[in-house]
Every structure is written in C-alpha cells, then in structure tokens.
Amino acid sequence: MADLILDDLSISYGSYKAVSNVSLTIPKGEFLTLLGPSGCGKSTTLFAISGLNHATSGAIRMGERVLFDGRSGTVVPPEQRNIGLVFQSYALWPHMSVAQNLAYPLKLRKIGRAEQDERIREALELVEMGRFAERYPFELSGGQQQRVALARALVYRPGLLLLDEPLSNLDAKLRERARVWLRELQERLGVTTVYVTHDQAEALAVSDRIAVMDTGRIRQLGTPKEIYETPADAFVADFIGSSNFLTGTVVGGSDGAASVRLDDRTVIRAKVGAGGTGENVVVAVRPERLQIVGGAGDNVVQATVQGGAYLGSVYQYELVGAGSTFRVQTSREIADSQVFVYVPPEASTLFSAQSRPQA
Amino acid sequence: MTELAAGSPAHAGRDRSTAIFWTVSILTTILVIGPIAPIILQAFLDQPLYKPEAALTAGNFVRLFTEAGMGRIVLNTLFFAVVTMVVAQLFGSVMAVIVGRTNLPGRKWIGEILIWPLFVSNLVMAFGWFTMYGPSGYITLAVKAGTGLSPWNLYSLTGMSIVAGLSQAPLAYLMCIGAVTKADAQLEDAARSAGASPMKALLSITVPMMRPAMVYSAVLNFVIGIEMLAIPLVFGGPSGIHTVTTFLYDQGINAAVQSDYGIVGAGAVMLLVIVGLLVWLQGRLMKDSGRFVTVRGKASRPSLVDLGKWRWVAFAAVAAYVLFTIVAVFAGIFMRASVSFLTPLVPFWKLLTLANFELIFSQPGYIRAILNSVVISFLGGIIGTACVVLIALVAKRSEFRFRRALEYVALFPRSLPGIIAGLGFFYAVIWVPGLDMIRGTIWILIAAFVVRYIPIGFGAIAPALSQIGEELDRASRISGGDWWTTVTRIVLPLLKPALFSSFALLFIHFFKEYVTAVFLYQPGSEIIGSTMLQLYAQGDNGPVSALATIQVIITALFVFMARRLLGAKIYG
Ligand SMILES: Nc1ncnc2c1ncn2[C@@H]1O[C@H](COP(=O)(O)OP(=O)(O)O)[C@@H](O)[C@H]1O
Ligand SMILES: [Mg+2]
Numbered sequence: 001m002a003d004l005i006l007d008d009l010s011i012s013y014g015s016y017k018a019v020s021n022v023s024l025t026i027p028k029g030e031f032l033t034l035l036g037p038s039g040c041g042k043s044t045t046l047f048a049i050s051g052l053n054h055a056t057s058g059a060i061r062m063g064e065r066v067l068f069d070g071r072s073g074t075v076v077p078p079e080q081r082n083i084g085l086v087f088q089s090y091a092l093w094p095h096m097s098v099a100q101n102l103a104y105p106l107k108l109r110k111i112g113r114a115e116q117d118e119r120i121r122e123a124l125e126l127v128e129m130g131r132f133a134e135r136y137p138f139e140l141s142g143g144q145q146q147r148v149a150l151a152r153a154l155v156y157r158p159g160l161l162l163l164d165e166p167l168s169n170l171d172a173k174l175r176e177r178a179r180v181w182l183r184e185l186q187e188r189l190g191v192t193t194v195y196v197t198h199d200q201a202e203a204l205a206v207s208d209r210i211a212v213m214d215t216g217r218i219r220q221l222g223t224p225k226e227i228y229e230t231p232a233d234a235f236v237a238d239f240i241g242s243s244n245f246l247t248g249t250v251v252g253g254s255d256g257a258a259s260v261r262l263d264d265r266t267v268i269r270a271k272v273g274a275g276g277t278g279e280n281v282v283v284a285v286r287p288e289r290l291q292i293v294g295g296a297g298d299n300v301v302q303a304t305v306q307g308g309a310y311l312g313s314v315y316q317y318e319l320v321g322a323g324s325t326f327r328v329q330t331s332r333e334i335a336d337s338q339v340f341v342y343v344p345p346e347a348s349t350l351f352s353a354q355s356r357p358q359a
Numbered sequence: 360m361t362e363l364a365a366g367s368p369a370h371a372g373r374d375r376s377t378a379i380f381w382t383v384s385i386l387t388t389i390l391v392i393g394p395i396a397p398i399i400l401q402a403f404l405d406q407p408l409y410k411p412e413a414a415l416t417a418g419n420f421v422r423l424f425t426e427a428g429m430g431r432i433v434l435n436t437l438f439f440a441v442v443t444m445v446v447a448q449l450f451g452s453v454m455a456v457i458v459g460r461t462n463l464p465g466r467k468w469i470g471e472i473l474i475w476p477l478f479v480s481n482l483v484m485a486f487g488w489f490t491m492y493g494p495s496g497y498i499t500l501a502v503k504a505g506t507g508l509s510p511w512n513l514y515s516l517t518g519m520s521i522v523a524g525l526s527q528a529p530l531a532y533l534m535c536i537g538a539v540t541k542a543d544a545q546l547e548d549a550a551r552s553a554g555a556s557p558m559k560a561l562l563s564i565t566v567p568m569m570r571p572a573m574v575y576s577a578v579l580n581f582v583i584g585i586e587m588l589a590i591p592l593v594f595g596g597p598s599g600i601h602t603v604t605t606f607l608y609d610q611g612i613n614a615a616v617q618s619d620y621g622i623v624g625a626g627a628v629m630l631l632v633i634v635g636l637l638v639w640l641q642g643r644l645m646k647d648s649g650r651f652v653t654v655r656g657k658a659s660r661p662s663l664v665d666l667g668k669w670r671w672v673a674f675a676a677v678a679a680y681v682l683f684t685i686v687a688v689f690a691g692i693f694m695r696a697s698v699s700f701l702t703p704l705v706p707f708w709k710l711l712t713l714a715n716f717e718l719i720f721s722q723p724g725y726i727r728a729i730l731n732s733v734v735i736s737f738l739g740g741i742i743g744t745a746c747v748v749l750i751a752l753v754a755k756r757s758e759f760r761f762r763r764a765l766e767y768v769a770l771f772p773r774s775l776p777g778i779i780a781g782l783g784f785f786y787a788v789i790w791v792p793g794l795d796m797i798r799g800t801i802w803i804l805i806a807a808f809v810v811r812y813i814p815i816g817f818g819a820i821a822p823a824l825s826q827i828g829e830e831l832d833r834a835s836r837i838s839g840g841d842w843w844t845t846v847t848r849i850v851l852p853l854l855k856p857a858l859f860s861s862f863a864l865l866f867i868h869f870f871k872e873y874v875t876a877v878f879l880y881q882p883g884s885e886i887i888g889s890t891m892l893q894l895y896a897q898g899d900n901g902p903v904s905a906l907a908t909i910q911v912i913i914t915a916l917f918v919f920m921a922r923r924l925l926g927a928k929i930y931g
Contacts, residue, residue: 052833078836079844085837091830095852104848105838156839 002063003027004049004160004192009058011044011216018044020216021058026194031186033195035203036213037239042196045213046162049194050085051078062159079108084153084191088165090145092137098124098148099133105156123155124148126185143174150182154189161186161193167202179206200240204228212236233273234282234351243284244326246301246343247353250281258350263323268299270348280353287316287327289347293340305337376842380759383749384768390810391771394783397790398631401624408620409789419625429626436602439520439591440584446524447580450680451531452573457673458532459539460561462663464674470536472681474930475689476529478914480871482589482888483907484526486895487688488513489593490695490904492522497691501703519594523587525684527580533930534576538569557664571645578641582634586776588874593895603630604778604874611782611878627779635774689911696904715905724882725902728890729909732870735801735808735886740866743809744858747816752846755824756832773814777874780811785878799881807879808869815868816861819928823857824850856926863918863927870914 004026011019019041026032034042047053048068049060057070067076092101102120111119124130127147137145146166153161166182167175183206186193197203203210204224212219212227212235220232231237234245248262253272260283261267270283293300303321314329321341328341397408402420406413423429457463458470476484491498492513502510512518542565550560591602601609603626610623666673695701698710719725747769753759754766772780784807788794797803827850835845851858873888880889887910894903921927 050837052836077841078833079839079841081837082839083837085834087830087834089828089830091828091834093831093834093849104835104840108839108844152834152838 002065002159004194005059005061006045006049007059007061009045009048009060010056011041011048011053012056018216019048019055022213022216022218023058024211024218024221026192028192029190031183031193031195031206031208033197033203033207033210034213035197035200035210035239036219038198040213041216042198042213043164046085046164046194046196049160050083050162051076051081052085082156082158083160083162084156084158085162086146086149086153086164086166088168090137090149090166090169092145092148092152094137096136097133098129098135098137098140101137101148102152102155105152109156119155123151126154127151142169143178146170146178150185154191159192161191163193163195165197166195168197168199175202182206204240212239214239231273231284231349234284237273237284237349237351241286243286244290244324245282245284246322246324246326247280247282248322249279250350257345260350262301264301264321266301266322268301268343268348269345270343270350271345273349273351281350282353283343283348283350285326285343285348288314288329289344290326290328291342291344292328292330292332292334293342295340297340297342299343299345300340301343303339303341305334305339308334376757377759379749379843380753380757380762383753384759384761384765387746387750387765387813388768390806391768391775391813393787394780394807394810395631395775396783397786398624398627398779398783400790401620401786402628404624405621408624408786416621419621423622423625423629432601432603432606435516435595435600436585436604438516439523439587439602440581442517442520443523443527443584443587444577444581446521447527447531448573448577450525450528450684451533451576452535452569454528454532454677454680455535455539455569456561456566457677459536460565460664461666461673462670463666463677464670465678469677469681472685473532474529475685476526477533477930478867478871478918479907479911480589480873480888481523481526481587482873482891483692483871483910484688485522485589485593486891486900486903486907487691488522488526488590490691490701490900491687493594497694497701497703498687504703513594514598516595516600519590519600520584522594523584523590524580526590527583528684530580530583531573531576534572534579535569538572539565542568557662561664574644575641578637578644582637582776585634585637586630586778586874588778588877592892604776607778607782608877623782627782630776631774631779634776638774692904692907692911695900696908699901715901716909718902719905719909724885725890725906727883728885728887728906729913731801731804731884732887732910733913735804736866736869739805739808739869740862742805743812743816743865743869744820744861746809747813747861748820748851748854748858750813751817751820751824752850755821756829756846756850757842769817770814772811775811777811777872778877780807781875781878784810799879799884801884803879804876804884804886807875808872809865811872811875812865812868816865819861819864820854820857823854823860827853856928859921859925859927860929863921863925863929866917866921867914867929870910870917 006022006024009019009022010017022045024032034045036042044053048055051067054075055068055070059066059070060068066074067081068074093104096104099120102123103116106116106119120133121130124133127150129144129147129151132140132144132148137148140148146169150166167178170178179202195206207224209221209223210227211221214235220227220236227236228240231240237243238245246262248260250258251261251267252259256272257269258272259267259269260281262283268283273284296302301322303319306318306320306325308315308317311329314331315333316327316329317334319326319328319339319341401408403415403417404413405416405418454473458466458473463469490496492511493499494512494514499510502508513522547560547564550564551557555563586604588604588608591600591605592608595601595605607623607626607630610619610626694707696715697712698707699712699714700710701707750765750769754762754769759765784803788798788803797806831849831853832845835849836842840848871888873886873892876886876889877892880886887906891903891906894906918929921929
C-alpha cells in the first residue's frame with residue numbers, strides 16, 4: 001500500500017467548477033473523511049479518485065503510480081486501479097447472490113476456485129455475513145446490504161477503500177453502531193480509506209483526519225479535535241457544531257486575543273481565528289458553551305428570550321441580544337424573558353465577517 | 360509501485376471496448392446512410408446510376424414538378440395524410456378515455472380488440488375494408504339490397520382517407536391509453552378535494568395530460584399517411600387517384616417499359632424531405648413534454664369514472680365502432696378466404712370451399728413466401744435485437760466520444776419511409792460492387808427491415824436500460840471489469856425481459872412488412888406481403904384472403920406464445 005496524493009485537482013462540468021484545486025496527501029493506513037454540505041463536490045472528488053469521473057486538471061497518484069495526470073493526459077481506467085468502492089446505494093448486482101457478487105471481482109482477477117471460496121468466506125466473516133452467502137440482495141435488509149457491499153469492495157484486497165456516504169441509508173441507531181464497527185474494521189485491516197459524508201458527528205467519530213469542503217474547495221484539513229476546537233474560518237465553525245455568530249468591530253487586542261465591540265456597544269474579548277481578522281468581524285461561539293448568569297459582568301451580554309424547545313437532554317433557547325440572534329443550550333429551564341449570557345473568551349473565536357456563511 | 364498493478368486484473372480491455380464502439384458506430388452509419396446516398400445521387404443523375412455515362416443534372420426535379428402532374432399528387436398526399444391523422448386521433452383518443460377510464464361494460468376485451476389492427480399490415484386492413492365496404496363489398500351490397508341506395512364510395516380521396524384513418528386509430532389509442540391510465544391518481548384526487556366531480560376531474564386534469572401522446576401519435580399517423588402504400592393503391596388505383604407513394608410504386612415497378620429512375624429518385628428525395636421535416640417537427644413539439652410527466656414514484660392507478668345511466672349508451676356506441684371497423688374487417692378476410700364467391704345474396708355457407716387455401720398450398724412459390732416471411736421475421740428479430748441492444752449500450756452506457764451522434768444516426772430511420780428504404784437498398788446493391796451477391800435473397804430483406812425498424816427496437820430497450828441504475832455498471836468497473844465485461848455480465852442479464860419484448864416487436868413488424876420489400880424481392884425471396892400484392896393485381900381475391908388469413912393466424916400464434924413463453928410485453 002502507498003500514500004494517495006491529490007495534486008491541484010480540479011473537476012469542471014462545462015463552465016461549472018465542481019472541484020477547485022484540491023491538494024491532499026493521505027498517508028497509507030489513514031482514515032480520511034471528506035466532509036461538507038450536500039453538493040460541495042465530495043462525491044465528485046471521490047469518483048475522480050476511483051476513475052469513474054474524469055478530472056479536468058491536476059494529478060492523482062498512489063505512491064509512484066500515476067492514476068491521472070491532466071498535463072500528460074494519463075488516465076488509468078477504473079478497472080485497472082484496484083480500488084474498492086462502496087456506493088451510497090450499495091449497487092449490489094440484483095441477479096447475483098451474495099457469494100456471486102463477491103466472486104465477480106475475483107473471477108476477473110483469474111483467481112482459482114479454491115482461493116475464491118476461501119476469500120469470499122473470509123470477507124463475509126469479516127462483515128459478519130457468513131450465513132448469508134446464498135441469499136440474493138433483495139432478501140437482505142439495508143444494513144446487511146451495506147455490509148455485503150463493503151465485503152465486495154474488500155474481497156480483492158484493494159490498495160485503497162473509498163466510501164460514499166455508506167451509512168446514510170440506515171436508520172439513526174444502526175448508523176451509530178455501524179460507524180464504530182466500520183472504524184474498528186478499518187483499523188484491523190489497515191487499509192487506506194477515504195470516506196465521504198455530510199454528517200459532522202459521523203466524521204468526528206470515525207476519522208483520523210477530516211477535510212472540510214465547501215463549493216469545491218477544501219476549507220480546512222485537520223484532526224477531528226483541531227477541526228472542532230480551532231475552526232479555520234466561520235464556514236467551518238458553522239458547519240461543525242453550528243456556531244452562533246455575534247457581529248461587531250475590533251477595537252484592540254494582543255497575543256492572539258482581541259477586544260470586540262458588538263453592535264449594542266458591549267465590548268467582549270475573544271481568541272483570534274486562524275484566518276486572521278479585518279475591521280468587521282464575527283465572534284463564533286457554540287450554543288452549549290454559552291452560560292446563563294445572574295447579572296452583568298465581563299464578557300456578559302444582555303439578551304431577550306424569543307422562544308425555546310426541549311431537546312431531550314438539554315433546553316435550547318433562541319435569544320436576541322448584542323445586535324444578533326443566537327442560540328443557547330442549558331440544562332436548566334429559563335423562566336425570565338430577560339437574561340444575561342456569559343460568552344467565555346476561550347470558547348469564542350474571531351473571524352472576518354466576509355467568511356461568514358450566508359444563512 | 361508494482362504492488363497495486365499486481366492486484367489489478369490483466370487487461371487488453373480498453374482497446375477491446377474502443378474497437379467495439381467504433382465498429383458499432385461505423386456499421387450503423389453505413390447501414391443507415393447506405394440506402395439514402397444512392398437515392399440522393401440518383402435524383403441528380405440523368406441516367407440509371409449503374410450506367411457509367413450517367414451525368415449530373417437537376418432535370419429530374421424540373422420534370423417531376425412540370426410533367427408528371429405532380430402538383431395534383433402532392434395535394435392528394437397531403438389531403439390523405441391530414442384526414443388520416445384527424446380521423447385516427449379523434450377515434451383513438453376518445454376510445455382511450457372511454458375504455459381506459461370509465462366503467463364501460465366489457466372494457467377489458469374491447470381494449471384487446473382495439474389493438475388487433477396493430478398486429479397486421481395496412482395491406483391486410485385495406486383488403487378487409489375492400490372486401491366488406493368496397494363497391495361490391497359484402498356490407499355495401501347488403502345495404503344496397505336493403506335500401507336501394509349505394510351508401511358510400513370508398514374509391515374516392517375522402518373515402519380512402521377515412522379508411523386509412525380508421526385503420527390507424529388503434530395507434531393513437533395505444534399511445535393515449537398509456538397516458539390516461541398511468542396518470543398519477545393523486546392529481547385527480549386533488550381536483551376532487553378541490554370540488555370537481557369525477558368526470559370533471561378526468562376531463563380537466565387527465566385528458567389535457569394526453570397532449571404529448573396526442574402530439575406524438577398525430578405526427579406519427581401523419582407520416583404513416585404520407586408513406587402508406589396499400590390503402591391508396593387498393594382504393595385509389597381503380598379511379599386513378601395517386602399519392603406520392605403509389606406514384607413511386609407505379610413508376611418503379613409497374614412502368615410498362617423501363618422504369619424512370621430519375622423521376623423515382625427525385626420523388627423519393629421529395630418524400631424523404633417531407634417526412635424528415637415532420638419528424639423534426641415532432642421532436643420540437645415534444646420538447647416541453649416534461650410538463651406533462653405524470654408517472655412519479657409509486658403512484659397508485661387512477662380509479663374508474665362511473666358513467667351511470669350512460670353506461671349502456673356508451674357501450675352501444677363503442678361496440679358498434681369496434682364491430683364495424685375492426686371485427687367486420689377481419690371477418691371479411693376470413694369469410695372471403697373460405698368461400699368461392701362472397702355475396703350477401705347467397706348464404707355464405709352454401710359457397711364454403713377450401714379451394715383458396717388449396718391453391719396457396721399447391722404452389723411452391725406461395726409456400727415459399729410463407730416460409731420466407733417466418734424465417735425473415737425470426738432471424739431478423741434476433742439480428743435486429745442484437746444490433747439494437749449493442750447500439751443502445753454504446754449510446755447510453757459508454758463513455759464513447761460520439762455516443763450521442765450514434766443515437767442520432769440510429770434513430771434516423773424514423774424519417775425513412777419504407778418505400779424509400781426498399782428503393783435505397785435496391786439501388787445500393789446494384790451500385791456497390793460486390794453487393795450483387797445478396798441481391799434478391801432474403802438477406803437484403805433482413806438488412807432493409809432491420810435498418811428500418813431500429814427505432815422500434817430501440818424504443819423497447821432504451822427505457823428498460825434507463826431503469827437499470829448506472830451505479831451497477833460503475834460497481835463492476837471498479838471491481839475490475841472493462842466496459843464489455845460490464846455490459847455482458849451485469850447489464851445484459853438484467854435487460855433480458857426487454858430483449859424478449861424487442862424481439863417480439865421486431866418479429867411482428869417484419870412479419871407484416873410489405874412496402875420495404877416491393878423493390879427488393881425476387882422469385883425465391885418473396886414474402887407474404889409481396890405475394891398478396893401480386894395476387895391482388897391479378898384480381899385473385901380468394902387467394903389474397905387466404906394468404907391474409909394465414910398471416911393473421913401465424914401472428915396470433917406468435918403473439919400468444921411470445922406473451923406466454925417469453926413474457927414479452929407487446930403493446931401494453
Ligand atoms: N455529471 C454532472 N454534470 C453536471 N454537474 C454535476 C455532475 N455531477 C455533479 N455535478 C455538480 O457538481 C457539484 C458537486 O456534486 P457532488 O460531488 O455530487 O456533491 P456532494 O458533495 O453532495 O457529493 C454539484 O453542484 C452537482 O450539481
Ligand atoms: Mg454525494
């Protein structure tokens with residue numbers, strides 16, 4: 001196995017650029033997730049790696065082996081890339097039994113009968129589907145089909161495993177179990193994996209690293225912890241953990257911290273985000289980090305309660321204050337209509353107002 | 360990095376697939392262009408195109424429009440086509456709404472009978488009409504004897520146009536019934552809850568949804584009207600009324616001396632241009648038909664509208680229509696085949712005879728015509744389906760650069776009237792050196808039929824193909840299969856039902872075909888249709904009916920078996 005390298009990869013459909021100048025190096029054995037909202041170009045990138053899409057420019061390499069090179073015109077067809085791919089719809093061939101589905105790639109590789117049987121058995125055991133070898137796809141539940149699809153992608157021991165939202169067709173409970181199981185399996189096999197999802201919780205739970213994408217670009221690349229705790233810009237802060245944004249202007253600061261005058265003239269302190277700042281900024285802070293306090297003080301803003309909902313483990317309230325609308329999560333119910341909210345400086349990050357996602 | 364390459368399947372694959380793309384595309388293009396090129400060439404030559412001294416000229420067109428009374432013929436053709444279309448659309452759409460969506464008594468078997476005419480050629484229909492409603496037809500004479508008046512004259516332009524329209528109504532019916540019965544029930548339910556009565560909901564919501572089906576079948580029937588041979592020949596011939604097709608037929612075949620190649624070529628080009636324009640128009644008109652897409656997801660079928668006390672009135676009207684325009688026409692053929700002389704003045708059982716069938720089975724030429732028809736339809740159905748599925752797979756399921764162009768070329772024969780296809784292949788074999796080999800054999804017939812009906816097969820296969828998710832192909836490619844492995848191992852097995860339907864449809868079309876064959880057959884390669892035309896020209900109506908009866912029986916057997924054994928979908 002070898003590192004997977006995407007080098008300045010771009011993919012256009014006519015004049016529309018679905019993927020713009022993506023560069024990534026994925027070391028062997030890593031579990032990397034492409035995370036982003038629907039339509040941001042995740043699948044397009046993944047299918048370009050598999051060869052089922054044609055990239056427009058840039059290069060894709062597995063170690064020394066060039067899979068695609070826009071400059072020299074090299075395009076290795078998908079069937080020669082030896083990559084495993086699990087589709088969102090699973091794409092099990094309906095006229096073949098589970099065993100036949102798994103045998104197909106082995107036959108194409110001219111593997112002997114005895115070894116075929118051995119490998120099929122092994123792969124089905126791996127996904128705990130050994131008992132279902134003779135079933136046809138329509139006789140399986142969604143979760144079982146997903147496992148068979150994974151077994152089919154692994155049975156020929158590919159150099160790279162690609163997964164396109166493989167869990168999105170499962171119900172919520174099953175999805176949570178499946179992702180733990182998937183991650184354990186990947187660690188056991190040590191296969192380099194690129195995983196595509198729009199579900200941030202899923203991405204945080206399974207990945208070694210996450211590449212957050214938006215409109216065809218990578219916004220941030222980092223470990224789940226880095227992405228969550230130090231988002232690179234307001235888009236990432238919003239997409240991961242759906243931050244609140246308080247608008248204001250910078251009035252001073254030092255040492256990676258700054259004082260910001262919010263729109264109601266309250267001044268609070270906050271960290272400076274990775275993207276630097278301008279004059280007009282937003283302060284990003286997550287709803288669960290805000291605290292309801294008894295009265296005015298440092299880094300405290302006054303707000304009016306607009307509405308609320310009980311979410312099961314916490315209460316979430318919609319507040320208006322400091323010239324912005326924002327949400328707060330607390331374990332206690334709020335009785336008053338006027339509240340004071342403490343904005344912890346260590347949980348607040350400044351971004352330039354331009355990078356703020358449009359609601 | 361050899362490790363990766365080692366895991367990949369061995370491949371000569373890419374070159375193989377590319378070779379297939381090119382082969383399919385080039386062969387299709389040659390077969391489609393093949394019959395058209397010599398016709399266009401001939402239209403501009405002053406001598407038959409096989410003569411080396413032939414020179415370029417525009418004189419044929421000048422002669423076509425000045426000498427031959429062509430203005431009259433063109434007007435006749437247009438009038439004939441317009442009336443055919445109007446009559447067919449009117450009866451077809453009304454029948455579709457009544458049979459498809461009301462609680463008409465016996466709607467199931469009436470629906471079955473309504474599509475019978477689609478299984479036989481309009482040569483058979485023409486002959487059936489002639490036998491029953493011609494000047495000395497069975498029903499005509501019966502009415503005359505009863506009332507003393509001669510009730511109608513089908514040997515007129517209007518008469519033959521109405522016959523053609525009624526013969527084509529089943530096609531309009533077939534297209535419209537799909538639109539009204541597959542409409543999403545929720546749309547009408549929404550109208551009902553907005554306050555519309557069931558009948559009102561049907562008329563104001565679903566009937567307008569028939570528009571694409573109406574437009575599509577209207578243009579189709581217009582084109583069929585323009586290129587139809589049998590009905591103008593049978594009903595126009597005796598009174599000297601010509602359409603473009605009968606003119607070409609007469610000039611090409613019947614001209615006493617040598618046929619006038621130049622005029623025929625020019626006339627054919629004119630016909631080709633008219634039909635081409637109409638098919639183009641059809642495409643334009645169908646462009647915004649997405650507005651009328653009604654079948655989405657698992658919609659339930661709409662319910663039947665209760666006609667209340669009108670139920671039996673409607674039944675009487677529909678039954679009379681079916682009885683007089685379909686059942687009577689078929690009955691006429693069967694009756695004429697089994698008597699020595701058909702007249703209402705003598706009870707027909709007194710004239711019963713097997714002589715007509717005996718005649719057919721005593722002549723090797725007639726037996727050969729029947730066998731040839733079966734062999735051509737069977738082999739042609741298989742060859743045609745194979746060609747069409749290859750074309751469809753390259754056009755719809757490959758990354759071949761010219762796949763769109765291939766589809767365009769393959770569907771071009773929609774604008775190729777049968778008489779032109781036949782004429783074109785006829786020219787091609789005398790023009791291209793080496794092709795003389797297949798001249799006058801059944802192989803030239805198979806080739807011409809297959810080319811002409813590629814769009815029919817395509818229509819059966821393409822929708823089924825789009826039902827098979829492309830992800831299944833992609834999964835196969837990523838597993839190591841090249842394009843050819845993927846389509847043969849994954850797509851074709853899933854396409855099996857559509858292949859059977861395509862085969863059955865092509866068989867039926869080939870078995871009833873006659874126009875395309877008229878310039879191509881020779882003693883030894885005659886088919887049922889060409890033999891019927893010949894016998895008709897000699898005035899042997901008994902044997903014509905016997906042959907037509909045999910054709911109908913074989914078709915019925917085939918349809919029955921194809922539905923039972925192959926599960927083929929033939930007209931719904
Ligand atoms: N074949 C195509 N032709 C044109 N546009 C496409 C095609 N495939 C994808 N796109 C566009 O590219 C963008 C990215 O798509 P995709 O990669 O599927 O998004 P996602 O991140 O949800 O997987 C979308 O805006 C989509 O509309
Ligand atoms: Mg996607």
